[in-house]
Amino acid sequence: MAYVIIGNAAAAISAVESIRKIDTKKPIILISDEPYHTYSRPLISYYLGDKVTEDTMRYRGENFYKKHNVTTYFGKKVVEIICDKKQVRLEDDTFISYDKLLIATGSKPFVPPMKGLTGKENIHTFLKLEDAVELKQKVKKDMRVVIVGAGLIGLKAAEGLHKLCDDITVVELADSVLSTILDRKAADIVQKHITQEGIKFIFNTTISEIEGETKVEKLTLQDGRVIPCDLLVVAIGVRPNVDIAQTAGIDVNRGIVVDDSMQTNIADIYAAGDVTESLDVASDTRRVLALWPNAYRQGEVAGCSMAGGDAIFDSAFAMNAIGFFGLPMITAGLVNVDETQAEQYEVQLVYDEEEKWIKKFIIKQNQLKGFILISKVDRAGIYTSLIKEGIDIRQLDRALTSDAFGLIAFSKELRAEKMLKGGRI
Amino acid sequence: MSLNFNVPEFMVERNEDRCIQCEVCVRQCANEVHTYDEEDNKVYADETNCVNCHRCVLMCPTRALSIKKHSLEFRENANWTASAMNEIYKQAQTGGILLSGMGNPKPYPIYWDRMLLNASQVTNPSIDPLREPMETKVILGRKPEKVTFDEDGNMTTKMPPQIELSTPILFSAMSFGSISKNAHASLARAARETGTLYNTGEGGLNKEFYEFGKNTIVQVASGRFGVHKEYLNAGAAIEIKIGQGAKPGIGGHLPGEKVGEEVSATRMIPEGSDAISPAPHHDIYSIEDLRQLIYSLKEATDYKKPVFVKIAAVHNAPAIASGIARAGADVIVMDGYRGGTGAAPTRVRDNVGIPIELALAAVDQRLREEGIRNEVSLLVAGSVRNSADVVKAVALGADAVYIGSAAVIAMGCHMCQKCYTGKCNWGIATQREDLVKRLNPEIVSTRLANLIRAWTHEIKEMLGGMGINAIDSLRGNRLMLRGIGLSEKELEILGINHAGE
Amino acid sequence: MKRVYANETYCVGCKLCEIHCAVAHSESKDIIKAYKKEKIKPMPRIVVEDDMPISFALQCRHCEDAPCIKACITGAMQKGEQTGIVTNEENRCVGCWTCILVCPFGAIVRNEQGKKVAAKCDLCAEIEDTPACVKNCPNEALKYEEEGE
Ligand SMILES: Cc1cc2nc3c(=O)[nH]c(=O)nc-3n(C[C@H](O)[C@H](O)[C@H](O)COP(=O)(O)OP(=O)(O)OC[C@H]3O[C@@H](n4cnc5c(N)ncnc54)[C@H](O)[C@@H]3O)c2cc1C
């Protein structure tokens, strides 16, 4: 009997590492429908921009699977989980038995129904290495590229494609970029910066019809405008890849529902990564946190639980470190307070639009709940730790907004405890 | 504002080929001599406030800095020297007395350097201290006239309180307040490590230091700061300070700015208030009064602690010393005119008192003549600079020596003489927290202990060379000294022959 | 494992540790050449935080359970199996700053001269047996020792 893992990214790989810390013997079987050695998904835009190669995108060393004694099935899709027999079935009807199963199937692109969507070339999503490889082959310098969605993936695609073609337009239904991780002011700065690089934006609308024979030719927008288009990238969002779980009778809400040891409602079946939903402590809601570090930590806990250890996955909140055209930004937790709740929160904000920087902190009952940093991102992890540890910020004797914010703001005792112990955090 | 006539004493030389604009000098100079100019990406120096303490020179990671005497010349004049004129400019500007730190720097004769030691040849073989025992142990305190034993050979004489030191070198009084807590801690640790004593000075004793009691001399000065029964009993000995070599006849003044929380607590005075030690003890106007104080202190400590009395070496030192011995002191301490200080009026420092060498010879002689030399130990201070000075002092009659300046130099002092400004860049004579933390007692106590060990080794070598195997056998043995280039009168006072005699 | 421990009581805030760290991670390893000639400005991986009289030096704690390694999206951030030293393989690093987002000590710095990479303390493992910061601290405010010594 074996550990069986479906998936081959952050959650899957960390589960392997975590299992092997406890159990060096029992076979691990890893199945992925992608035909590649584990690679870093977030790097696919860098791949487009020629900043990494297939080689340097590898998330772990070449001998990773061998070293961890993992049998791999690459390019094989799991189509069914048969819970009562403790088996999974592959597309080619191979059955593989598991002792413990991990579902780390991640996300899939969300493509809403659009008129004229089917039967056309040059419509892409941007989630897998394959997508990037294809895009790179197809894109020509003089093509007019339209990207739907000004979220993380859409803008990353824009950045990646920027080197390969001159005419890129991003269409976004909301009125600003990155609306999930930035507030309006920050979004304006980022948008201005990206615009300066030559990317065009169309806000407050989306595609109502895709026109063309076999290829995309032009797009009609909801506001009636018609824009020419030779290549369309749909990056509206991702959804947890829950199909096989759902049919197996596993509890699925927004994502797969798991307990704090990452077990699903069915015994011996675990889930981790983008496919799950977790409690976001910043907003106190259960949601899917489709983030690499989150996936890694969940995979780690799942692996440990599967191997009989007792780890728990406690607090999670959204956090992002990302940059576009050299403008870095780091955000975590709550980034926007809606007006109805404004009274409960204190917001500290300093910024300089010209210099393109912002520091914004959202505080509730003397605890930091979230922040946005643009440009001035150094030492952001100290803020992250304030959120995570729920430290009472009245203990700090330096303003959060100060450029010299650091461990010096902590009391000597707290600092000594952190630093002198070294490494124990 | 009128024109300020004061000119910088020093020049900072920066080798631009080596300066990497790291700004270590900027951060380390408490006198704010160095500044970084971002626009020019250059470090500049305004030398007006440079005291030549070498902090920047030694900290500079590329050795780009050097400090020179300022090249500005005054018209040559053997009488109106630059320093004489500058002092007048300063006083004309401020109307105040001039202050200085550390000891008298004037080129008066240094008698240590006019005396030479003897060595054995043929008839009285020298001793190799590496192969044969060599005693540097010293016992301080009154030695009884004679000792008696009972039939079983047990001593029946009641011994007065005494202290045993493993070497004839002690750290002299430097108060917590004039020097930093870390400097104090370094002295205490080094004293314990090397089996000798350090001295609290007149600032009282922080409770943290009580653990060093066996190696502590607690001082009682005219201000009586921090003096209470527990304090008196906390050390191994008590020292009554009458005077100090750097400023005989003058009291002390610790400015309120230096009286922070801890200094205030140990001195038992309000925070921020000036700590003023009166020139005289207001209860001592005669030898009889002194005797009363000595016995009050003995009473308070159950007659278990020897009492030292410290005076500055002045003209009639021998008569005073005799009086002190008769007043019941166990140890007489004499501080010569080169003795260091945290702050003294420059004129007093440079012009009052006499050389310790002469005072020592005269006092030792006088006490012998009066037949009371055994009733007291003689401790001398006031610029003992090396182990040869120690050996010469012992040969002139001292039981042991105090080192103050040598100790602070070992700690990092560069004799900039600005102790009184409270901005000691080496963390010694300052209470400014950012400067105090520059002195790490772990490092500095080792440096001090190293110094004591090194000197003790050298003392052994010199003793061995003279064919003597115990420091006690050298005490007052002036035959081991010869004068060089000294007048008849000087030789007479020192009680030594001239070289060649 | 041996780590660098700062004793803030005796940190004098001179920042010599920063300077020598930068030199140890420079091309020439020669202080004057590094600062005056090299195109890539020397960059310390240790930071001195100061507000005198408080000052202390801080560098990567080489966490046992290092958040930066878990968060690293490329796999560039790794822990030496034998040594426990957390290092960033700079040719795989793309400078996304996720490690900066999660390092609770603020111990990772951005090196944006040339290819963007996260720069951090490697305990000078490849150069010396004692890290440059410790070796050059003028007041022994940095010690390189096993935990709890
Ligand atoms: C362009 C882009 C940029 C990003 N940038 C960042 C960033 O900067 N920072 C950040 O934190 N996050 C970023 N993310 C998000 C991050 O990539 C994800 O959070 C992370 O990949 C989640 O890891 P995972 O292991 O949960 O799942 P995934 O990475 O989604 O991996 C799931 C794997 O399972 C396979 N699989 C799915 N179903 C089956 C099945 N039935 N049978 C077999 N195999 C199956 C999939 O093909 C895939 O290989 C980015 C994502 C993209 C697309």
Ligand code: SF4
């Ligand atoms: S960089 Fe930060 S998170 Fe990573 S090991 Fe060092 S201290 Fe820990």
